[in-house]
Structures are given as C-alpha cells and as structure tokens.
Amino acid sequence: MPAEAKVNAKVNKVAKVEARAAAPASAPLTERQEARRRRILHASAQLASRGGFDAVQMREVAESSQVALGTLYRYFPSKIHLLVATMQDQLEHMHGTLRKKPPQGETAAERVAETLMRAFRALQREPHLADAMVRALTFADRSVSPEVDQVSRQTTAIILDAMGQENPTPEQLSAVRVIEHTWHSALITWLSGRASIAQVKIDIETVCRLIDLTAPDARK
Amino acid sequence: MPAEAKVNAKVNKVAKVEARAAAPASAPLTERQEARRRRILHASAQLASRGGFDAVQMREVAESSQVALGTLYRYFPSKIHLLVATMQDQLEHMHGTLRKKPPQGETAAERVAETLMRAFRALQREPHLADAMVRALTFADRSVSPEVDQVSRQTTAIILDAMGQENPTPEQLSAVRVIEHTWHSALITWLSGRASIAQVKIDIETVCRLIDLTAPDARK
DNA sequence: ATCAAGTCTGAAACTTGTTCTAGATTAGCG
DNA sequence: CGCTAATCTAGAACAAGTTTCAGACTTGAT
Structure with a gap:
C-alpha cells in the first residue's frame, strides 16, 4: 500500500528531524560539512531568486552545490525543509x-x-525568492514545525525589537502574533497577485494599531 | 528545458481557467456533467477528510468518482484547483x-x-479536511487567483454578515481583510500543531478588536 | 598507522501530479 | 435519423520529489 509506505516514511523523517533539531549542538559539523551546507543554501537561494518555488528543484540544487542528491536529503530532509532553512538564513x-x-x-x-515595510521592500527586490520562502513556510506540515517555529521566533524578535519593548505583556504578545499572521498572509496575497503593494501597506498599518491598543499604559 | 515546458503548461492552464471563470454561464453543464462534477467534489472531500492534503491523490479521486483521470483534469486543472473548489463548496x-x-x-x-469561532469548531470536526483545504488555499499560485479570490469574497461576506454592517467604511474593510489574514494564518499554525485551539481563540478575539476600533461612530 | 563507524557519491527506482494519445461515446443540429 | 464536434475513457508517458543501495571516502579513536 503506497499510502502507508509514505506515512511510515514521514514518521521516520519526523523522528530524524527532531533528533537533529532537539540537539543542534550534538552534531557539530566539520568544516567541510559546514561548507557543504552553505553551498546548498546558497544554491537554493540562487535558484529561488531566479524562478521561485518551482525553480528550486532538488536535483538542480544538488548539482549547483556539488553534492549528491542523497547528501542534499541528508542535510535537508525535504524541499520544504530546505526552503525554510533558506528563510532562516535570510x-x-x-x-x-x-x-x-x-x-x-x-x-x-x-x-x-515602518520595520515591516522595510522588510517588505527588501522582499520586493527578490520577489521570486520571497515566493519560494513564504510558500514553503505556509505549506510546511508538522514535520517541519520546529524549523517553522524558529522562523516565527525570529520574526517575533524583529517585531519586539521595533517596539522597543523589553517585557511585553501577554496581551502584547497576542498582538504581535496577530501581526505576524497578517504579515504572512498579506505577503501571500501579494505574491499571488491578489493584493497590491499599497494594499499590503494598508493592512500592515491597520494591524499595527493593535499595538497601541494593547500598550500597558494606554488601556482603554 | 523542462522548466520552460512547465511554464508553458501553466500559461495554457491559466488561459483555459480564465475562459471558464470569466463566463461561468457560458458553459452550461449538462446534467451528467453536473453529476460528474458533484461526484468529483464529493470524492475529494471524502479523501481529504480521511487523510488531509496528501490523501487527496488525483488517481484516487478519479477512481472514486468514476471518471477518467483526463476528465478530472478537464474539470479541475490541478489538485490545487480541485481543493480550492472543494473549499468553495464547503x-x-x-x-x-x-x-x-x-x-x-x-x-x-x-x-x-463568535462567528469565526463557530466556523473554527466546525473545522475541528474534520481537521484533515480543513488541512487539505487551507493548505491548498495558501499554496495556490497565480493560476488559481480567480478561485481563491472567490473564496476570499465568500469569507468577507460571512464576516460582514456577522458585523451586521450594510455599508462598511474603507477602514472597516481593511479591518476585515486583516481579520481574514489572521484567520487563515491562525488556522495554519493550528493545523501544523504550532498553536493550540486556545491560542487561535485568543488571536481571533484580539484581531476582532480592530472592528470596534474602526467603527464609524467610535473614532478615537 | 589502522580499523570501525559514519558520510558521501552516483545511479536507479519509486511515487504522485500532470500531460498526451487514440479510440469510444455523447450532444446538438440539420 | 445521421453527421460533426465536443467530451470521455483507458492507459502510457513524463516530471520532479523522495528513497534506496552499493561502493568509495573521511573521521575519530585506539
């Protein structure tokens, strides 16, 4: 039964990934391994910049980065993992x-x-790369959760930085989560041509109002 | 060059789809065709309910709905189209x-x-189906824009219904868009196991505050 | 320096979405 | 009814993600 086979495969994958993610320091990569990893991520970003999600083909990534296909899969257990890692990097x-x-x-x-709009302008410079990364991010299933979570934490850090808020209240953290939701989803609508740049800007500005609404000294 | 071939294929697909979407009444389906379409959507939802996105395999959908694979592709030019149509239906x-x-x-x-939480509870009853539909929705590329847009309009209608607002201001429409963003993205985080049901609830309640904030008679 | 364990390579195989083809069936029309 | 164009079917073929495997190469420890 092919379906069952696939399920088992995924289970294995999850186990493997968790093992690595749970102990990132447990597998100190050698220099050459670090170099391989870098080459792979570079090739991934390069191909993505050229043609977006579809252009990142595992065989091509392997070839571009001078690595065997099997090795590529050892470093990144799926195309989605690879692109999410690329996003972490970026x-x-x-x-x-x-x-x-x-x-x-x-x-x-x-x-x-302002910060998010600055990030947005950066993404506009490489729309194909943005496409590949964001599509991977939202398409990721449970097997990529740790990595996606890492991206989410990084995004949260950027937003909190911009807020200049050392100890956010739970309420503010909710607002930040909602801002992240809006950010991702707005990017998607932009990338798929259903919203203009101006519209994304408005949406970001709209959602950011939640921050003032939840500021500890501005309770209504 | 395989990449180019795929690009051309997509272009063709877009053209075909737009032709149908632009004039839905121009192709009045016969009874048997309508029945086929129904069978396909039913099979799609059934398979999705069982195992989510991955379980909706085009060959299986074709078999379950007693239709040749080529016919399935004539009705729905890609798996994503099929799942987005399934979502429209639901x-x-x-x-x-x-x-x-x-x-x-x-x-x-x-x-x-309240309305969104009610919808959320409905989705919780068929989490696999929700997974398939939402993943398809956010993964959809430009070739599915018309259909995705239709889903978006339907969602907007539901929200406006709940607001009881006949003539929303542009500001309110922005708020509604942000709510939709949050809705989709929160669903994704829930489906991929990165957020609990409680967290989704909080996020929805948080973002809904924007509505009062933008109410025409409650300008700050 | 040598051995065991782990890693990398190249190539083939497998899975599933998608396309293509040749022939059968159906629908609409004169 | 009989024709023609459109539609449907079965099945092969192709594309790209993923897995597997045998053998070559590295690494780390003794």
Missing part, C-alpha cells in the same frame, strides 16, 4: 540589517509598521 | 449554516469573533 541577514537603522516612528505601532 | 454550506443562527454578541467585534 531572516538573520535581515534582522542584522534592520538593527543597524532602528525605525524612527513616535509610537510603537509606527515603528513596527 | 464554505457555501458553512455560510448557510451560520446564517441560520446569527451570533448573539453585543458588539460587532463580539459577533464576528
């Missing part, structure tokens, strides 16, 4: 870049909106 | 059901949250 860059020039807005809401 | 049901018992909340925000 997000780190982004966070570093954003840190350098903190947003200037008066209110926390303004600063968050 | 949404209509849902809208009908929700209409029967209007929400009881005092404020518009409460009523919308």
Whole structure:
C-alpha cells in the first residue's frame, strides 16, 4: 500500500528531524560539512531568486552545490525543509540589517509598521525568492514545525525589537502574533497577485494599531 | 528545458481557467456533467477528510468518482484547483449554516469573533479536511487567483454578515481583510500543531478588536 | 598507522501530479 | 435519423520529489 509506505516514511523523517533539531549542538559539523551546507543554501537561494518555488528543484540544487542528491536529503530532509532553512538564513541577514537603522516612528505601532515595510521592500527586490520562502513556510506540515517555529521566533524578535519593548505583556504578545499572521498572509496575497503593494501597506498599518491598543499604559 | 515546458503548461492552464471563470454561464453543464462534477467534489472531500492534503491523490479521486483521470483534469486543472473548489463548496454550506443562527454578541467585534469561532469548531470536526483545504488555499499560485479570490469574497461576506454592517467604511474593510489574514494564518499554525485551539481563540478575539476600533461612530 | 563507524557519491527506482494519445461515446443540429 | 464536434475513457508517458543501495571516502579513536 503506497499510502502507508509514505506515512511510515514521514514518521521516520519526523523522528530524524527532531533528533537533529532537539540537539543542534550534538552534531557539530566539520568544516567541510559546514561548507557543504552553505553551498546548498546558497544554491537554493540562487535558484529561488531566479524562478521561485518551482525553480528550486532538488536535483538542480544538488548539482549547483556539488553534492549528491542523497547528501542534499541528508542535510535537508525535504524541499520544504530546505526552503525554510533558506528563510532562516535570510531572516538573520535581515534582522542584522534592520538593527543597524532602528525605525524612527513616535509610537510603537509606527515603528513596527515602518520595520515591516522595510522588510517588505527588501522582499520586493527578490520577489521570486520571497515566493519560494513564504510558500514553503505556509505549506510546511508538522514535520517541519520546529524549523517553522524558529522562523516565527525570529520574526517575533524583529517585531519586539521595533517596539522597543523589553517585557511585553501577554496581551502584547497576542498582538504581535496577530501581526505576524497578517504579515504572512498579506505577503501571500501579494505574491499571488491578489493584493497590491499599497494594499499590503494598508493592512500592515491597520494591524499595527493593535499595538497601541494593547500598550500597558494606554488601556482603554 | 523542462522548466520552460512547465511554464508553458501553466500559461495554457491559466488561459483555459480564465475562459471558464470569466463566463461561468457560458458553459452550461449538462446534467451528467453536473453529476460528474458533484461526484468529483464529493470524492475529494471524502479523501481529504480521511487523510488531509496528501490523501487527496488525483488517481484516487478519479477512481472514486468514476471518471477518467483526463476528465478530472478537464474539470479541475490541478489538485490545487480541485481543493480550492472543494473549499468553495464547503464554505457555501458553512455560510448557510451560520446564517441560520446569527451570533448573539453585543458588539460587532463580539459577533464576528463568535462567528469565526463557530466556523473554527466546525473545522475541528474534520481537521484533515480543513488541512487539505487551507493548505491548498495558501499554496495556490497565480493560476488559481480567480478561485481563491472567490473564496476570499465568500469569507468577507460571512464576516460582514456577522458585523451586521450594510455599508462598511474603507477602514472597516481593511479591518476585515486583516481579520481574514489572521484567520487563515491562525488556522495554519493550528493545523501544523504550532498553536493550540486556545491560542487561535485568543488571536481571533484580539484581531476582532480592530472592528470596534474602526467603527464609524467610535473614532478615537 | 589502522580499523570501525559514519558520510558521501552516483545511479536507479519509486511515487504522485500532470500531460498526451487514440479510440469510444455523447450532444446538438440539420 | 445521421453527421460533426465536443467530451470521455483507458492507459502510457513524463516530471520532479523522495528513497534506496552499493561502493568509495573521511573521521575519530585506539
């Protein structure tokens, strides 16, 4: 029964992934391994930049990064894992870049909106890459949860940074989660051509109002 | 070049789909065709209910609905199209059901949250089906835009119904869009096991506050 | 330096979405 | 009714993600 076979395969995959994710320091990669990993992520981002999700073909990634297909799958157990890892990589860059020039807005809401719009403009420069990463992120199933969660934490960190809020209240954390939801979904609608850039901007600004609404000193 | 071949294929597909979507009345299906379409959607929902996105295999759908594979593809040009159509179908049901018992909340925000939570509970009864539909929806690319847009309009209608707002302001429409974003994205996080039911509830309630914030008579 | 364990490679095989083809069936029309 | 175009069917073929395997190469420990 093929369906059953696939299910078993997935179970195995999950186990493997969790083993690695649970103890990232337990498998200290050698230099050459680190280099391989880098080459793979680079090839992935390159192919994605060219043609989006569909253009990232595992065989091509393997070839571009000078690695056997089996090895590619050892490093990243699925195409989705690979693209989510690519996103993690890009997000780190982004966070570093954003840190350098903190947003200037008066209110926390303004600063968050400004930061997200800056990130959005960065994504617009590589729309195909954005497509690949965001599609992978929202298509990911449970087997990729740890990695997707990591991306989510990183995004949260960026937003909290912009808020300049050291100890957010639970209410504020809810607002931040909602902002992230809006951010991802708005990106999707933009990428699939159902919303304009202007509309994304409005949506971001709209949702950011929630921040002021939940500010500890501005309780209604 | 295989990539190019695929691109061309997609272009063709888009053209075909638009032709049908642009003039739904231009192709009045015969009775048997209508029956076939129904059988296909039914099989799709059935398989999805059983095992989610992965369990909806085109060959199986074709077999279950007593239709040749080529015919299935004539009716629904891709698996994503099929699942989005399945979602349209389910949404209509849902809208009908929700209409029967209007929400009881005092404020518009409460009523919308109540309605969405009711829909959420319905989805919880068939989590695999929800998985298949929502994943398809967010994974859909430009070639499915018309259909996805239709789903979006239907969702908007449900929310506006709950608000009891005949003539929403542009500001309110923004709020509704943000609510939809949050709705979809929160569902995804729940389906992939990264958020609990309680968390989804909080997020929905949080985002619904935007409605009161943008109510025409409650401008701050 | 040597051995065992783990890793990498190249290639083939398998799965499932998608396309294609040749022939049978059906629908609509004169 | 009889024709023609459209539709449907069965089945092969193809594309890309994923798995598997045998053999070559590295690594780390003794």
